[in-house]
Each structure stands twice: as C-alpha cells, then as structure tokens.
Amino acid sequence: MSATPGETxxxxxxxxxxxxxxxxxxxxxxxxxxxxxxxxxVDDVSFTLDRGEILGIAGGSGxxxxxxxxxxxxxxxPDSGEVRVDGIDIRAHKGAELRELRRRMQMVFQxxxxxxxxxxTVGAALHEAGKVHNRPGSDNEAAFVSALLxxxxxxxxxxxxxxxxxxxxxxxxxxIARALAVDPEMIIADEAVSALDVSVQAQLLNLFLDLRxxxxxxxxxxxxxxxxxxxxxxxxxxxxxxxxVETGPTKEVFANPQDEYTQALLRAxxxxxxxxxxxx
Numbered sequence: 001m002s003a004t005p006g007e008t009x010x011x012x013x014x015x016x017x018x019x020x021x022x023x024x025x026x027x028x029x030x031x032x033x034x035x036x037x038x039x040x041x042v043d044d045v046s047f048t049l050d051r052g053e054i055l056g057i058a059g060g061s062g063x064x065x066x067x068x069x070x071x072x073x074x075x076x077x078p079d080s081g082e083v084r085v086d087g088i089d090i091r092a093h094k095g096a097e098l099r100e101l102r103r104r105m106q107m108v109f110q111x112x113x114x115x116x117x118x119x120x121t122v123g124a125a126l127h128e129a130g131k132v133h134n135r136p137g138s139d140n141e142a143a144f145v146s147a148l149l150x151x152x153x154x155x156x157x158x159x160x161x162x163x164x165x166x167x168x169x170x171x172x173x174x175x176i177a178r179a180l181a182v183d184p185e186m187i188i189a190d191e192a193v194s195a196l197d198v199s200v201q202a203q204l205l206n207l208f209l210d211l212r213x214x215x216x217x218x219x220x221x222x223x224x225x226x227x228x229x230x231x232x233x234x235x236x237x238x239x240x241x242x243x244x245v246e247t248g249p250t251k252e253v254f255a256n257p258q259d260e261y262t263q264a265l266l267r268a269x270x271x272x273x274x275x276x277x278x279x280x
Contacts, residue, residue: 009050009051010048010049010050010051011049011050011051011053011085011086011185011186011218012048012049012072012083012084012085012105012186012218012220013048013082013083013084013087014045014046014047014048014072014081014082014083014084015046015081015082015084016044016045016046016080016081016082017042017044017045017046017068017071017078017080017081017082017083018040018042018043018044018045018078018079018080018081019040019041019042019067019068019071019076019078019079020038020039020040020041020079021038021039021041022038022039040242041064041067041242042064042067042068042071042078042242043064043241043242043243044081044243045064045068045081045239045242045243045244046244047237047244047247049186049218049220050218051185051216051218052212052216052217052218053212053218053219053234053235054208054209054212054218054219054221054232054233054234054235055218055219055220055221055233055234055235055236055237056221056222056223056229056232056233056235056236056237056250057069057220057221057222057223057236057237057239058223058224058226058229058236058237058238058239058265059224059238059239059240059265060224060240060265061224062241063239063240063241063242064239064241064242064243065190065222065224065239066190066191066222067242068222068239069107069188069190069220069222071083072090072105072188072220073090073102073105073107073188074090074091074098074102075107078091085101085104085105085185085186088101090105103133103182103183103184104184104185104186105184105185105186105188106179106180106182106184106186106187106188107179107187107188107189107190108172108175108176108179108187108188108189108190108192109175109190109191109192110190110191110192110194110195111195112163112168112171112172112174112175113163113164113168113171115175116163116171116174116175116178117163118162118163118164119162120162121159121160121161121162122145122149122158122159122160122161122162122163122166122174123141123145123159123160125174125178126144126145126148126149126159126174126177126178126181127141127144127145127181129178129181129182130144130148130181130182132182133181133182133183135181135182135183136183138181144181145159146159148177148178148180148181149177151177151180152173152174152176152177152180152207153173153203153207154170154173154174154177158170158174168195168196168200169196169197169200169203169204172192172193172196172204173204173207175192176192176204176207176211180211180215180217184217185217185218186217186218186219186220187208187211187217187218187219187220188219188220188222189208189219189220189221189222190222191222191223191224192204192221192222192223193205193223193228194223194224194225194228201228205228205231205232208221208232209232219232221233225269226254226265226266226269227269229250230250230254233250234249234250235247235248235249235250236248236249236250236253236254238253238259238261238262238265240261245259245261245262246258246259246261246262254266
C-alpha cells in the first residue's frame with residue numbers, strides 16, 4: 001500500500017525497547033543475602049513496520065514476543081526505549097491522547113473467549129467499540145454490526161449470539177471484527193491462530209491477507225509457528241531471550257538463515273514455503 005499525500009510510509013518505529021521483571025530470591029539467595037538480577041524479557045529491541053505491511057515476530061516460548069506486544073500499546077509499561085506511531089512517541093502520552101494512539105493499534109489475543117465479554121452479544125460488543133470511539137456509521141447499530149461481520153465473513157445471525165455459543169474460529173473472527181470496529185491502522189495479532197485447527201487457521205490467515213490487501217491494515221503477526229508466519233508475513237524478525245537475532249524478507253530468511261537460532265527453529269519445524277498462499 002502506498003502512502004497518501006502528506007502521509008509517510010512508515011507507521012511504527014520501535015527503538016531500543018527494554019522491559020525487565022524482578023526475580024524472586026530463592027532460599028539460598030535469601031540466606032546469603034545475594035541479589036538476583038532482573039529478567040530482561042525485552043532486551044534492546046528495535047524494528048519498523050510500514051503501512052500495509054505484515055511483519056512476523058517468531059520465536060519459541062519465553063522469547064519475549066508477547067511481552068513485546070503488550071509493551072507496544074502499554075498494557076505493560078516499558079522501562080526504556082521509544083514506540084512511535086507516525087513519529088508520535090506513545091510513551092509520552094496519557095489520557096485521551098493515549099486512547100487515540102491505542103485506537104490506531106488494536107490487539108487480537110490468542111484466547112478470544114477471554115477477551116470478549118461473556119455477558120454481551122456479539123452485536124452489542126461490536127457496536128460498543130465503534131460508539132466509544134465515535135466511528136463513522138456507529139449511529140446505525142444494525143448496519144454497523146452487519147458490515148463488520150461481513151468483513152470477517154460471518155453472517156448477521158451471529159450478532160444475537162454470545163461468545164459461549166460460538167466456535168473457536170467464530171470467536172476469533174469476532175475479535176478481529178471488534179478490532180476493525182475502531183478503524184485501526186495496525187493490528188497486533190498475538191498467537192491469534194495457534195489454538196485453532198489447521199483448516200480454520202488457513203481461513204483466518206487468508207482473512208489477515210485480505211485486510212492487508214483491501215484495507216491497507218498493517219499487521220504485527222506474532223507466532224511460534226514458522227509455517228504460519230511463512231504464509232502471511234512480508235518480513236520476519238526472529239526473537240530469542242528478548243532480543244531480535246535476525247530480520248529480513250521472509251522468503252530470504254527462511255531460504256538462507258544466518259543466525260544459529262533461526263536455523264535451529266527451522267530444523268525443528270516443517271519446512272515452510274513462503275511462496276504459497278493457503279487455500280481455505
């Protein structure tokens with residue numbers, strides 16, 4: 001997607017981001033009064049994301065992927081570094097200004113049931129998101145909800161249901177629709193398809209590609225599944241122990257990985273083919 005006049009191609013810039021967590025001292029450390037060094041979950045991470053681009057963040061469990069995602073929208077407060085949206089540092093704002101920046105950066109979590117209000121119908125949840133942020137068309141609830149459900153390939157009948165009445169794939173589509181309800185420029189998808197069957201994964205991966213191609217939405221796609229990232233990501237960044245150890249175009253990194261950790265990840269997973277789009 002090319003930038004419109006007056007709009008830069010670069011959407012997100014992350015510079016030297018750091019997040020540490022204090023570690024509890026064990027019995028031996030308490031007896032000897034030994035200090036325990038904090039765990040650095042995100043360690044000097046820097047990367048960029050362009051408008052209409054899908055960047056895959058790959059890495060094993062404990063590599064810092066989810067902590068990074070939460071730091072970007074300040075669900076977790078970073079210790080240092082910068083997160084800039086269109087050059088605006090999200091860490092320097094609060095209140096209404098922070099809410100507007102968060103509107104532009106919506107997150108889709110691994111467990112959609114935990115992120116949806118079990119007492120609200122799908123239609124009410126989607127309409128509430130749009131109304132709170134004064135999105136165009138939200139004054140007409142039925143049409144607003146119908147358009148969002150259609151965008152994620154769900155029927156209007158879903159609007160009257162509650163999350164417990166939906167399948168896992170349907171709930172995740174609703175989560176994506178709710179993110180779209182506020183008209184974001186970027187979606188952070190944190191293991192958004194890892195808990196789903198392969199056939200449902202394929203449908204949702206194609207949906208993310210459609211959102212990129214048709215709406216120009218940028219996606220930060222976080223997953224431990226390299227084969228999944230290969231299907232959607234234009235570029236990939238590989239994380240290990242809180243650091244990005246390798247980055248580049250997805251096809252090039254998978255064809256010729258330079259870092260030993262990337263090579264080990266590829267050996268541990270089926271060889272992904274980044275040239276082929278999944279067919280639902």
